[in-house]
Amino acid sequence: MPSAPVVPRPAATVLLVRDHPRPRRGRSPLQVFLQRRVAGMPFAGGMTVFPGGGVDASDRPDPDRWAGPEPRWWAERFGVDTDLAGALVHAAVRETFEECGVLLAGPGTPAGLQRYRAEVVARRRTFAEVLAATGLVLRADLLHPWARWITPRDSPRRYDTAFFVALVPDGQEADAHTTEAVEALWWHPDEALERWEEDEMQLMAPTARTLQEIAGLGGSAAVLAAAAERTIRPITPTVRREGSRLVAVLPDETEVPAAGFRGRPA
Structure with a gap:
């Protein structure tokens, strides 16, 4: 008798985008920030991904430290309950700060930002505590909903991930100062x-x-x-073997390589 599927853990990931001021000929100005994860990590090791991670117990937003669309609005867009929606937005902002140093909060950028970042990463202080200590508010208005992906049912480690888009705020730079990635760079999507x-x-x-x-x-x-025009429905790929190839099949029958499989289907 097959075992029941693993319950997906809520997670958030952020497409950080910017326009290159002098794109190379033949390239659009659009760039997105991508990180190549450490090969030995239990999930997506060696994969190149957007910044993000799982929701944790500290991702409980404070209404007094929140600017922009309220959790109820995000709940309607992602098809989740209000409490989870608030936690997803909070996790998206926290993970972006931890993994690449971009702070989607305001007003302004406080002194000692890297010290606060190190404290959050080391779990010596929660992100909510950093907001309170610096007088900042979480800028939900800097995020835009994009998609919701759920790991295939037969995967041993599963996530239900909200995908957000955010423009890097003026004066901030994304970096590679994270132990979870061996490389982090701006890429033209194509x-x-x-x-x-x-x-x-x-x-x-x-x-x-x-x-x-x-x-x-x-x-x-x-x-x-x-992003403003998208209708978000959960996407749960199915994985099947076609000859020597493993492919992830999307609800619209589009095929892309399954995680861990190198190369695209012909």
């Missing part, structure tokens, strides 16, 4: 897809599909405009 097609980059199905969706949009303003 360039990352080319590397994937050439087997020089490993992408999970949600990452590959998302890059395909934004590759033709040209600039960050177009991505944010597209």
Whole structure:
């Protein structure tokens, strides 16, 4: 008798986007921040992903430290309950701060930002405590909903992940100062897809599909405009073998390589 599927853990991931001021000929200005995860990690080891991670117990937003659309609005967009929606937004902002140093909060940028970041990463202080200590509010208005992906049912480790889009705030820079990644760079979406097609980059199905969706949009303003028009429904791929290939099949029958499989189906 087959075992019951693992219950997916809530998670959040953020497509950080920007426009390169001097894109190379043939490239649109749009860039997205991608991290190559440490190979030995239990989930998505060696994969190139957007910043993000699981919701944790500290992701309980304070209404007094919140600016922008309220959790109820996010709940309607992602199809989840209000408490979870607030936690997803909080996790998205926290993980973005932890993993690449971009703070989606305001007003302004406090002194000693890296010290606060180190304390949050080390769990010496919660992100909510940092907001309170610095007088900042979480800027939910800087996030835009994009998609919701659920790991296939037969996976031993599963996540129900809300995908957000955010423009890097003026004056801030994303970095690679995280122990979870061996590399973190800005990529033109079509360039990352080319590397994937050439087997020089490993992408999970949600990452590959998302890059395909934004590759033709040209600039960050177009991505944010597209986010406002999207209808978000949970996407749970099924994984099947086609000859020697493992492919993730999406609800619209699109096929992309399953996580851990290098190369695209012909």
